[in-house]
Amino acid sequence: MSTPENWTPEEQRLQDALHRAAERVQPGPDGLARIRRRTAVVPMWRRPVALGLAGATALAAAVIVGGVVVLSDDDGDAPVASQTSTSPSESPSETPTQTPAPSATQTAPPARTLTVPVYYVADSGDGLRLVREFHTVETSSSPIAAAVNEMLTASPADPDYTSLWEPGVEVTSAEIADGSIDVDLSAPPVVGEDADLATQQLVYTATAAAASAELDGSLPVRILVAGENPSEPVGRADPLGVRQLVQLNDPAEGATVSSPVAVTGEAAVNEANVLWELRRDGEVVDSGNTTAEECCTFSPFELELDLEPGSYQIVVSESDESGGEGRPPMSDSRTFTVE
Amino acid sequence: MQDRTGSEADAAITDLYAAHYVRLVRLATLLQGSEAVAEEVVQDAFVALHRRWRRLREPAAAVAYLRTSVVHGCRSVQRRRGVAARHPEEPAGHAPSAEQVAVGDAAADAVVEALRGLPDRQREALVLRYYGGLSESEIASAMKISNGAVKSHASRGLAGLREAMAEWS
Incomplete structure (x- = not known):
């Protein structure tokens, strides 16, 4: 790191000039008073969230048996819905407004393009964990049905991801019923070795899609087959226990983008520290770290890369706190092309 | 609570x-x-x-x-x-009294003027380092870019300022 001692004369002159210019700036005397006026009231934005959470918790207590916690996860998936997704022409913020009413499936709505969150699983270094992609689909179904159907029928774009649900099953409908999201499948599903995680894959997808469409993403989910035998309602398990702790959002796998490249994602990591490596043909060409907005809970991170045209892989990971003793650090990667 | x-x-x-x-x-x-x-x-x-x-x-x-x-x-x-x-x-x-306008201040004005002509990222890297006194990774974190990019923005920025600075050195 540069210190004033090893700066060139040029750098020292610049430092001197900036300090001289800066010292002539004299802020007004009432800055703190202005800030106080704006922080005096409990911020409006916090109220609906707090109410929503309280409601969800009461509901969970009423309908859920056996240690399943329902999280509203407003911090997780809801903000994501407003981010640009795989298709830049898509405006996810418009998507919810096209959804007529919170009663999910409507009478034959026209086909439209939706960008939906879809959860898969990946080998995280701590067993299989949930990971997420955004898929753009043409559909006349409700956003929840479209998302779950995509999860059941489409392969993940990222080769590191996979689904625990065997193909051959589709979504017949997905409706918000009396205090739950009811997902009706066309046939009995076959899931891989981990039925609980497979259920969470569907629950996360359905609730994230609901939240993205400004419906109630805090509801638990019931799974039906051909309209029969609804399961017990299942809510989201604690994301720290089931999600991969580092998740990239952009660039999408295989995307072609222009420089500067915005790399965004979410991470729940120690000291909010997210490490990254940029690779070309397997060689590390640049690396660094960035910070998530908060530590230890899922929160957004971003960085920007100035890149010449070519093909790249970005790898983001948590730092290894154990000094190699514990599980390997979790990471996520994307391959993309700069045009 | x-x-x-x-x-x-x-x-x-x-x-x-x-x-x-x-x-x-x-x-x-x-x-x-x-x-x-x-x-x-x-x-x-x-x-x-x-x-x-x-x-x-x-x-x-x-x-x-x-x-x-x-x-x-x-x-x-x-x-x-x-x-x-x-x-x-x-x-x-830019409203200093006559007494304040020493040679150094005129020089500072020239630099600030030149700084304003630089691309945003270059200006950020220079101001954070030479006014903010931050380390490279602190700058990277504040700008949300890589350490390598901080280096390149700062050196391109310095090159861009060189002309203006030569006038008063």
Whole structure:
């Protein structure tokens, strides 16, 4: 790191000039008073969230048996819905407004393009964990049905991801019923070795899609087959226990983008520290770290890369706190092309 | 509990204001040119910090959060210079008394003027390093770019300033 001692004369002159210019700036005397006026009231934005959470918790207590916690996860998936997704022409913020009413499936709505969150699983270094992609689909179904159907029928774009649900099953409908999201499948599903995680894959997808469409993403989910035998309602398990702790959002796998490249994602990591490596043909060409907005809970991170045209892989990971003793650090990667 | 957290945040904001407000306003002025806008950007950063105080695990992260918010705020201002239209451009401290206008000040003016002509990222890297006194990774974190990119923005920025600086050295 540069210190004033090893700066060139040029750098020292610049430092001197900036300090001289800066010292002539004299802020007004009432800055703190202005800030106080704006922080005096409990911020409006916090109220609906707090109410929503309280409601969800009461509901969970009423309908859920056996240690399943329902999280509203407003911090997780809801903000994501407003981010640009795989298709830049898509405006996810418009998507919810096209959804007529919170009663999910409507009478034959026209086909439209939706960008939906879809959860898969990946080998995280701590067993299989949930990971997420955004898929753009043409559909006349409700956003929840479209998302779950995509999860059941489409392969993940990222080769590191996979689904625990065997193909051959589709979504017949997905409706918000009396205090739950009811997902009706066309046939009995076959899931891989981990039925609980497979259920969470569907629950996360359905609730994230609901939240993205400004419906109630805090509801638990019931799974039906051909309209029969609804399961017990299942809510989201604690994301720290089931999600991969580092998740990239952009660039999408295989995307072609222009420089500067915005790399965004979410991470729940120690000291909010997210490490990254940029690779070309397997060689590390640049690396660094960035910070998530908060530590230890899922929160957004971003960085920007100035890149010449070519093909790249970005790898983001948590730092290894154990000094190699514990599980390997979790990471996520994307391959993309700069045009 | 809300109250306790609230008053904790109030006390912390007061301390942070005393320690960092003036420097941050100066930083923001160097970044985007207008003192009035700088104060707004910095006040926004404090208000945002107050809101998320409850969720900030480490008080030490507060200063970094303020810095990142200020850099980001100035970037937004630069993007839609419409904000500046509401606040007529008043160049950084451009109303010095005659006594103040020493040789050094004229030189400072030349540099600030040249700085304003640089691309945003280059200006940010230079101001954060040579006014902010930050390390490379602190700058990377505030600008949300890589350490390598900080290096290249700073060196391109220095090259861009060289001409202006030669005039008064």
